Amino acid sequence: MESLFNLDLQPLLNHQSDLCISIYLPTYKGGAETQQNFIRFKNLIQKVEKTLSDRSLREAEVNALLKPAYELLDDRENYFWEHQDLGLGVFLSPNFWQTYRLPISFEEVAIVSEHFYVKPLVRFINLNQPFYLLALSQNEVRLFKANRREIKGMELGDIPGSLAEALRYDDPEKQLQFHSGSGGNDNQPIYHGHGVGTTDNKNDIRRYCQAIDNGLMSLLPVDQHLPLMLAGVDYLISMYQDLSSYPNLLKEAIIGNPERLLPQQLHEQALPILEKDLHQKQEQSIQNYQNKKGTSETSDRLSTILRAAYNGQIDTLMLLENEQQWGQFDPNHYELDIHSQRTHHSDELLNLAAIQTLQQGGQVYLMDENNLPHNSPAAAIFRYPIVSF
CATH class of the missing domain: 3.30.420 (Nucleotidyltransferase; domain 5)
Known part of the structure; x- marks a missing residue:
């Protein structure tokens, strides 16, 4: 279990694989309700099993990949499930395993993608900033x-x-x-x-x-x-x-x-x-966006934002917290394909923009629809004017 003081997103940001499994669930801190922690995690693991099977992985491959998760389910002697906080994040990939017990709650999520789904952690990282x-x-x-x-x-x-x-x-x-x-x-x-x-x-x-x-x-x-x-x-x-x-x-x-x-x-x-x-900085970011809106220093186009994120050009990225945009982005040719429905090859594009922005030192804020400064799931302020595309 990762220490909150040393919580470092870099291993999650930098890791890439065909099979990056991200699981989030709300948890109970004490009492009889802690039994729900185990049950919820078990149900989410079953969803992951189905997703992996749908990807044509053999049963032996699924079992090998999910072995740390199965061992966690069986860890009743150490009372892991009875000693939780408000939320649990679990990240699993070949040769990678990390859990985070966190003082914020999450909606239940189980995602298999080429990147870990780190967007729900952004609010905690901002609140828990050293x-x-x-x-x-x-x-x-x-x-x-x-x-x-x-x-x-x-x-x-x-x-x-x-x-x-x-x-x-x-x-x-x-x-x-x-x-x-x-x-x-x-x-x-x-x-x-x-x-x-x-x-x-x-x-x-x-x-x-x-x-x-x-x-x-x-x-x-x-x-x-x-x-x-x-x-x-x-x-x-x-x-x-x-x-x-x-x-x-x-x-x-x-x-x-x-x-x-x-x-x-x-x-x-x-x-x-x-x-x-933190609140003042977030409010200032909204005001800065409004002041620069319509210029080459901002954008709410996802294709522009993703390209700028990969190029390290984003100073501040604002994302709709409970929104997901599925698709694929080719960073070599800057081609974006938004999927009407999630597929086995879909990336969560807002998460992808957050990963690239954080990797290159930009600031990311999660906002609700009333605070996001434009009718779009994403809005970015660039470090310098860039040509729109």
Whole structure:
């Protein structure tokens, strides 16, 4: 079972086979109703068996392919089916097997295709997006990596642990006054210097913030696309935001002295801010689409969207959540064939667009029909103007 903190779509996005099996089902977390988890999964496996038989696979081939699923059905000793969350995703292919226990519910789905059906996971991935939390005070710096469900402390690396530490290394000649703190760590020096708001103090704090930013940028060279949230008092947050070079620093912060807050308390205050930021980004994407609608920077044509997705040209893709479009797309010749009915050779085209967009760093949002900005199952904002086709 994959950890929620380390949930990585890349293995699913990158995998391709003639037989990629994707199963989603809602699950119960406790009580007698957990028996439904086993029954639902068994019924979906039977649907997959029929699909594979219809594809002319022999019984021995079906049994070999579905062996991990059969073993999961028989796993009653470990109480797998009694320890679920709200939804379960199961992905199976020759030499591939992965299950995800997730805190969101799904409609029952069993799909056999050339790609894993990842579109239902997009909402969870957006909600569960990892983020960094930097808790700042003059006496203490703490850095965390978190998502919706978990928070973990990180080593600071070259980030100074306090104002005193930053200035001690920055200017050995500077005269600082210390005394032992009466808080959580008796050995932690507390910086007195000049009063808050004086010119010298502002300069000291500015140097402190710059040292933190330099250390942070050095510590996180790869993950700077993840949001960074701040926690601290107003003046410190404001100063840090003014000079920070982190590219995805959230404007809204946890305001107040974070020194006495436990990681879980910081986490609880962070989640509403993160959800608000996600909602604002989604609303901004809708507005951006409306502003650019009818230009070469947007499209709601599925053929154009699929071609742009394969070429890495999509910045933001918005999909109708409960819609499916079956067909085939040839990325070599950019030929699209939409099927009136699903066949054994059909791909779910919205899922295909999502896979290619996510693989190349684009953002994907699932929306209901009231929020999607056009009368189409898909709408895209491109990274730059492209020629329509």
